[in-house]
Amino acid sequence: xxxxxxxxxxxxxxxxxxxxxxxxIPPEEDLILAGINSGDLIRLGLTIEERTHLPxxxxxxxxxxTVAGIDRVLAxxx
Numbered sequence: 001x002x003x004x005x006x007x008x009x010x011x012x013x014x015x016x017x018x019x020x021x022x023x024x025i026p027p028e029e030d031l032i033l034a035g036i037n038s039g040d041l042i043r044l045g046l047t048i049e050e051r052t053h054l055p056x057x058x059x060x061x062x063x064x065x066t067v068a069g070i071d072r073v074l075a076x077x078x
């Protein structure tokens with residue numbers, strides 16, 4: 001049985017050059033410490049802004065440090 005991926009993890013997989021990396025990161029682990037580079041995080045933020053047509057706030061940007069945080073940002077924009 002295949003595990004359902006959260007929206008934040010799915011989006012992270014879309015922006016990474018090696019999407020398989022996103023599957024292995026625990027939800028609360030710091031993405032930079034997990035090996036995700038700042039360029040990928042910028043691309044992630046821009047993708048969220050583009051898809052939701054809303055700018056990211058400072059709090060949103062702080063939340064983009066973990067997969068669980070990405071999920072929170074996405075949930076707040078639905």
